[in-house]
Amino acid sequence: AQTVTQSQPEMSVQEAETVTLSCTYDTSESDYYLFWYKQPPSRQMILVIRQEAYKQQNATENRFSVNFQKAAKSFSLKISDSQLGDAAMYFCAKNSGGSNYKLTFGKGTLLTVNP
Amino acid sequence: DAGVIQSPRHEVTEMGQEVTLRCKPISGHDYLFWYRQTMMRGLELLIYFNNNVPIDDSGMPEDRFSAKMPNASFSTLKIQPSEPRDSAVYFCASSLMGRPNYGYTFGSGTRLTVV
Numbered sequence: 001a002q003t004v005t006q007s008q009p010e011m012s013v014q015e016a017e018t019v020t021l022s023c024t025y026d027t028s029e030s031d032y033y034l035f036w037y038k039q040p041p042s043r044q045m046i047l048v049i050r051q052e053a054y055k056q057q058n059a060t061e062n063r064f065s066v067n068f069q070k071a072a073k074s075f076s077l078k079i080s081d082s083q084l085g086d087a088a089m090y091f092c093a094k095n096s097g098g099s100n101y102k103l104t105f106g107k108g109t110l111l112t113v114n115p
Numbered sequence: 116d117a118g119v120i121q122s123p124r125h126e127v128t129e130m131g132q133e134v135t136l137r138c139k140p141i142s143g144h145d146y147l148f149w150y151r152q153t154m155m156r157g158l159e160l161l162i163y164f165n166n167n168v169p170i171d172d173s174g175m176p177e178d179r180f181s182a183k184m185p186n187a188s189f190s191t192l193k194i195q196p197s198e199p200r201d202s203a204v205y206f207c208a209s210s211l212m213g214r215p216n217y218g219y220t221f222g223s224g225t226r227l228t229v230v
Contacts, residue, residue, distance in 0.1 A: 033218075035218050037218075042223070043204060043223065043224050043226075044221065044223050044224075045206065045208075045221035045224075047218045047219075047220075050218055091158065093218075101146055101163070101165075101210060102148075102160055102163065102171065103148070103160070103208075103218070103219060104160075105157060105158040106157070107157045108157065
């Protein structure tokens with residue numbers, strides 16, 4: 001079974017500072033996709049950023065960027081210029097590149113942003 | 116686009132009662148997923164459908180759980196009889212075939228409390 005591991009149950013950051021959330025995964029595939037989802041207190045799951053494993057370039061979406069290390073099976077999320085609205089639970093997730101569309105999630109990291 | 120619509124948003128029921136959760140996927144999406152979220156187990160995939168056909172129900176915890184998708188615009192997850200350990204947030208998500216790299220669009224979830 002695929003596993004996705006988020007080793008930081010909780011993290012905190014000062015407003016306007018940068019924070020990095022860690023994620024590692026287990027896979028024998030060469031083609032797959034990785035995602036970070038944000039879940040604020042409203043509990044809505046919001047897609048933050050995605051990365052295709054065959055692309056070496058790290059994905060970036062405004063203040064959100066990833067550090068994708070394929071050999072190390074690592075996929076960390078960097079949030080720059082943190083804002084109070086970034087406070088949420090963040091989930092790392094992975095699915096397969098083939099016909100298996102199941103998305104496997106990590107246990108999540110609760111991010112607190114301090115003013 | 117109204118997104119994935121789930122109802123009810125909250126459900127409180129007594130142990131032994133039947134519970135039905137409903138989901139309307141995004142129009143045109145041909146994959147539909149049911150997830151359960153608890154503090155202990157995180158986000159677990161229960162079952163998913165492709166073109167209204169159940170593809171993988173290995174995550175359904177036991178026979179008390181059943182899911183149907185009678186047409187492309189509606190799915191239900193039923194628990195009969197319900198038990199307190201079924202208390203969780205249940206998410207429905209949909210996706211478009213051939214675009215797993217775009218991730219899923221989630222509904223806002225149903226918080227189920229069984230007393």
